[in-house]
Amino acid sequence: MLKIERPVIASPMRFTKRVASESPLSKTALSIWAKTNFWNAAPPDDANKQWLPLAVHMADSGEIAELIWEEYLSPRQRKLLVEPLARVEGIKESTGSTLALLKLIVGAHDIGKCSPMFLTQNTELYERIFKNSDDSLTKYQRAEDLRGDNPHSWIGEIAFEKWLESHWNPGKPEERYVSATAKQLGSIIGAHHGRPLSWQRHRYMENPNLPGEVSGDDSWRRIRRELLEWWMNWTGSQEIVDQCQGLIFPTTWQSLVAGITVMADWIASNQELFPLIDWNDLYPERLLSAEHHRQRTKAAWEKLHLPPSWQPEMLSHDPDQLLQTLFALGVDAHARPAQVAAVESAEKMTLPGMMIIEEVMGAGKTEAALMAATILAKRAGTSGVLVALPTKATTDAMFTRVVEWAQISAKSGFSLKLQHGNAALNNVYKKIQYGRIASAGNTVSPGRSSSMGIDEESTYSRQSAVVHRWFNKKAALLASVVVCTVDHLLFSALRTKHVSLRHLGISDKVVIIDEVHSYDVYTSQFLKRTVQWLGAFGVPVIALSATLTRRAREELFSAYEKGKKLKQATKEKDKVSEPFDGSVFPAMRKPVVVGGNQVAAQAKGEGLDSSSPTPIYPALSYSDTAGVQVRPLHVLATKEIEVEHWKDDAGLVADLQTRLQNGGCALVVRNTVANAQRTYETLRGIFGEDVRLVHSRFTHQDRQDNDEWLVRTFGKPGKSRRPKRAIVVGTQVVEQSLDIDFDILYSDLAPIDLVFQRMGRVHRHERDIRPLPIAQPRCILMGVPGEQDSNPQVDPGSSYVYDEDVLLRTAAYVLDKEGKGEVWRIPEDIGTAVAAVYEETVAIPDLWSETLERTKKKKKEKALSKTEGAAMGLLAPPTNSATASLIGWLGGDNPDGDPDEMGIVGVRDGDSGVEVLLVEQRGENIATISTDRHPESREIDLQELPSGALRERLMQSLVSIPSTRLRVKGRGLEEVIDDFVYELEKKTCDLGVNWEKDFMLRGQILLPLQGGEYRTGFGKTISYRRDVGLQILDTDSNS
Secondary structure, eight states: OOOOOOOOOOSOOOOOOOOOTTSOOOHHHHHOEEEESOOOSSOOTTOOOEEEEHHHHHHHHHHHHHHIIIIISOHHHHHHHHHHHHTSTTOSOHHHHHHHHHHHHHHTTTGGGSSHHHHTTSHHHHHHHHHSOSSOOOOOOOOHHHHTTOOHHHHHHHHHHHHHHHHHSTTSOTTSOOOHHHHHHHHHHHTTTSOOOOHHHHHHHTOTTSOHHHHOOHHHHHHHHHHHHHHHHHHTOHHHHHHTTTBOOOHHHHHHHHHHHHHHHHHHTOTTTSOOEETTOOOOGGGGSHHHHHHHHHHHHHHHOOOOOOOBOOOOSSHHHHHHHHTTOOTTOOOOHHHHHHHHHHHHSOSSOEEEEEOOTTSOHHHHHHHHHHHHHHHHTOOOEEEEESSHHHHHHHHHHHHHHHHHHBSSOEEEEEESTTGGGOHHHHHHHHSSBOSTTTTTSTTSOEEEOOOTTOSSOOOOEEEOTTSOGGGGGGSSEEEEEHHHHHGGGBOOTTHHHHHHHHTTSEEEEOSGGGOOHHHHHHHHHHHHHHHHHTOOEEEEESSOOHHHHHHHHHHHHHHHTOOOOOBGGGOOOOOOOGGGOHHHHSOEEOSSSOEEOOOTTOOOOTTOSSOOOSEEEEEETTEEEEEEOOOOOOEEEEEEEESSSTTHHHHHHHHTTTOEEEEEEOSSHHHHHHHHHHHHHHHGGGEEEEOSOSOHHHHHHHHHHHHHHHSSTTSOOOOSEEEEEEOGGGSSSOOOOBSEEEEEOOOHHHHHHHHTTBSOSOOSOOOGGGSSOEEEEESOOOTTOSSOOOOHHHHHHSOHHHHHHHHHHHHHHHHTTOOEEETHHHHHHHHHHHTTOSOOOGGGHHHHHHHHHHHHHHHHHHHHHHHTTBOOOOOOSTTOSSTTSSOSSOTTOOHHHHTSOOSOOSOOOEEEEEEEEETTEEEEOOOSSOOSOOBOOTTSOOOHHHHHHHHTTEEEEOGGGGOOTTSOHHHHHHHHHHHHHHHHHHTTOOOTTSTTTTTOOEEEEBTTEEEOTTSEEEEEETTTEEEEEEHHHHO
């Protein structure tokens, strides 16, 4: 057995760099180039040509890795990296040894550049190696036809593996078997450009008969060995290299080190931070002196000036005081049951752990999650938080709340990132990003990093939130506080380039996933795999939902536990594989309430039982040593809702006329935009300007204006100006993150959980008076089949959006509830109803049996298809076996292939659509479209790049055209979309639009409207009106 030495994480330490003066690098080794500002063979004589030796770049990146270790990584992340080495007998200083190994790997990442394949890309620098060489290096000609399949990262992986083996088994041929440990460490080298080798390609490249034009012969191997030996001596890693032989490194460790390697490489490759040297400076040994390089690295790091990490201050342990302090509330504010439970559970739950809060809309789940995150971050030692939400709109709505909480809870300033496609249009984010300039990052790129500091009018101290330009794109999750659409979190489970950089970002955060119920079968596969990785990293997770199925809850806890149970690395000879025991969740099997709030677990090994007692709702669940603990939440108030159901919407107009005759505010929710638009047109003709339409096919500006109008008009009493009569027709956009209140709800039949979400908009707040016909909460469900229908059917549009089987079982629940004469009660009915529909225990009409057998079969087949589709892009789970390396991690043999970037597979299965900028065409010129905020259109001077205000106005006109609405009979959809994009790109070019130099407008596609319409070349008319939004019609039917 191994002797386990527990790591003791002390304060960060720096190891003195050592350069072996008695064995300096040869001139040949010093001549190997890694960077240049010029790639042509015959440059102009006056060109300011520069270059950088590979040895210098190795030192640059390796020393940056040490600074990342000391200044960026948290003690918890350092502990994760130390753990595999801390188990090994003989490693006395595991922290120092880990740092030495990390520097060795990071600095060696570009060793593959010491190869003919890479070096022949610059003829002059290549020739110079041989002109001044003090070694008999074999000269190879440029082999351009082999370059694409043999990137230097992959060449370096094989070289590093064989170099390790030569240390562990000296005197044996380098072509011998390469051990699992060498492959694990070598695969990190191969992954530094984002895509590791596949197993097939690895077998090809380790072949000793590989063409010499790729990696060279023994003379080239000798130079690579010289560089690696020199670098090992510099880092002082000789001893740890020997001790690593036979050690197993889990894929969590490998991915974190790969992420650090990418981060260090990107920083060290920034020529503003690490300048190149003069072309004629052939052997810059001065750059490799310890003192000189220490100053070079220190200057670069200070110039980069990454902000400090978010560190929470534990302001109070009392739920009331914590709520008041964190959210700047008065002393009369008191914590709600979910918030009290979240605070108390976060203080006692076993870490690492996961918490799920299931509570009705408007019960303070967000505040509960942030209060718990403050405590969990403090206990777990994490230095960041990530909040993921389902849509851009919900993400924008959450952003301000998270920023204010983070500022109050933080000990000092921190980095901040809002991450979604239109983040630059968020008003609060813009103020932070382009407002008062902070020092952080200012020296790298003035005007690109700024902060939102202390609110002088607040009695609460607020720390500075800094938007640093380095935390951008794939590095976005490296910021300390991140608010993002869930896609950016789920990319951590997608086989996409640089996924390890995302792992580095999420590995030290408390992760909050909101609206966790809203993801379909396809997306749920990525959600569960992400949660598994979070468990393996020991990251606390908080999931929020108003309506979560029992199965979804169990699967999330199970995924987290699988990750958490990942065993620490062991020697190959002591490796024991233990399958995951799914019976560790006894509390999920049959909850048994004992005492007041706690729920005890049944005996280990019991299976799932759909006949379990009434589900506990609302509730807070959390993982603990004994299993999953479930804590019922006290219900402060019950809302009884009268529910009617119609077979269709034929009676909608008459019912609205009757119920709103004395005024009132009605919400009409349709499941599709097309139905919502048709309903709006009908009601508008009768009720006039009292009717307004909201859905997802408005421009960004109009959607923002719609949301603000909704809250301003139907929000909390005292904060809204409620009209005497109003009818809002909407789609699913009204279900999430909007605090709005209506007197009556008309809704298409939807899955039972979403029905409750929509009901949450009815009588949400206490009001002094409501018109008598709508004084009591009421919901009318449209499209519910009759009990006597032998072939029950739902609206085709609804069954396109939602699963038909779930819709019919929801309808059956509605009929059963009515048949029993039961009133709908919120929140008491939510858990029971969701379980009855999704666990298929609801009583169904006898005549529906055959139909439901068919829809159930179809649902299973669809779920299987979605699961199989997700598997194509699903990242492997974290493992620690001897064969677990990054080789083959992402699949495929193309070093530039990226499923995410190429659109092959994503984390969502919906219609991504074609995003366009709407403009108004005026002859040969274009102008902005008019909006409520800007009623007058503004002509655009195409001879100049748009100014800041004009650029923003253009970006606010973004709208997504759903691909499925572009279908043309007899043609494939992909073909039609390609033709459409080409048509618009050509139109954009013909108009003389050239915005490629603008960082926001480059690559945007214009859709020029004439008279509010655009007619495609394939028979579709696309129109846009401020009140209706985007419509796509067949040209013939529109004329």
